[in-house]
Amino acid sequence: MTPSGVPDARSSRPSAAAARALRRLRLRVTAWYVGTFALVLIMLGALLFAALARDVSVSLDKSLRAATAEIARAAERREQERALPGAGAIDAVEELRIPDRELYLFDMSGRPLTPPKADDVLQRLAQTAAEKGSSTKRWDRPHDLTLQGYAERFTTSRGTHYVAAAVANRDTLDDRYAVLFALAGGLGVLGLVLVASGGWLLARKSVAPVELTMEQMRRFMADAAHELRTPVAVIRSRVDVTLERPRDAAAYETTLTELRAEVERLATLVNDLFTLARADSDGRAFTPVRVQLDEIVLEAVTTAGWIASRRGISLDVSEAEEAVIDGDPALLRQLVMILLDNAIKFSHPGGSVEISVRAESGAATIAIHDEGVGIASADVPRVFDRFYRAESARGTTAGAGLGLAIAKWIADVHGAGITIAPAPGSGTRVSVRFPRVATAKSAVSLV
DSSP, X not given: OOTTSOOOXXXXXXXXXXXXXXXXHHHHHHHHHHHHHHHHHHHHHHHHHHHHHHHHHHHHHHHHHHHHHHHHHHHHHHHHHHTOTTHHHHHHHHHOOOTTOEEEEEOTTSOEEESSOOOHHHHHHXXXXXXXXXXXXXXXXXXXXXXXXXXXXXXXXXXXXXXXXXXXXXXXXXXXXXXXXXXXXXXXXXXXXXXXXXXXXXXXXXXXXXHHHHHHHHHXXXXXXXXXXXXXXXXXXXXXXXXXXXXXXXXXXXHHHHHHHHHHHHHHHHHHHHHHHHHHHOOOEEOOEEEEHHHHHHHHHHHHHHHHHHTTOEEEEEEEOOOEXXXXXXXXXXXXXXXXXXXXXXXXXXXXXXXXXXXXXXXXXXXXXXXSSOOOGGGXXXXXXXXXXXXXXXXXXXXXXXXXXXXXXXXXXXXXXXXXXXXXXSSEEEEEEEOOGGGOOSOEEOO
């Protein structure tokens, strides 16, 4: 809660609407994974079914053809053994056994010779084969049986004509393949369950950056609103107090001076927010130029010297070696000014700030050491977070906690590493190390 009793926006959790939107997004992504996998399974299943159905038909047809050929061979052998036409062929078919096949022998009129009885459909099949040489047919029997028959005309060596027929029960084969399809369907369902589970996990991982971005935006907006509230409230209260009763010119001048200070603070905060917003969303690239880092630092020290002198703080440049890097001069100057301004703000009156620029092995390093309040080790990991202010800084200096976040961004786009740590004895030491010019990139993105 804020002192006024209004809940602090920074302590609020993501809204229920945002949570529902993210949940719907995860569900959509998961549904997309499952739907795509299901479509692939259906297509593969359809192809598998078509291939198996064709394979069953072709295999069954070949089997029936082979059975009729076996009938013809058996009839030929038996007639040769008995040297009598007719009876030998009938005996051969009666003695021949092929598993899961019904075997028949017909004369050329379609009359069954063995077995002596046959379906009307089978007799017509034999008649067609006697006329055309061969015939295939599928039909249903009572009790939901589906049969497939094949009949073929043949002639023995003694010149006798017959029709051999073989019949198979398709239901038996279909039942076997039904088990296979059931197994494949079960595996497909299991695969869908696994894909749904994995898709949900992948969706959570893929949506995580969105959630993080939304959370960062929410925190950024909440922190920005919190920081903007203070100068706006001060300006409003000052104006209200001033307008309560007539005052002399000196009082109005004092109030306007105070209001100007708050407006400047507000303007600085808005500029910092704009800079960070640009860092987050601006994808434009800038082209670095060859610059003298030591000259930029000396120029910034001259400017910051006026600020330091008002607090009785001296800025001492211990080293200023010639250091050439590739970078944006305006951003580099802003980086140095932020670090110097921090060092001055947190230094004790009458203290000093030491600045050095070194060039080692082609790399350039800026080091700033102040003798101020220092920084606790626990605060170091979060010191570059936006709006974060260490406990030692609260109530002692003005600021929104955005300076070091901007400095970190500027260092990052230049490929530099920035570190901050307690200095031996007292104070704080900040170091920025830039890469060698030979390895610096010719174009760097702002995000």
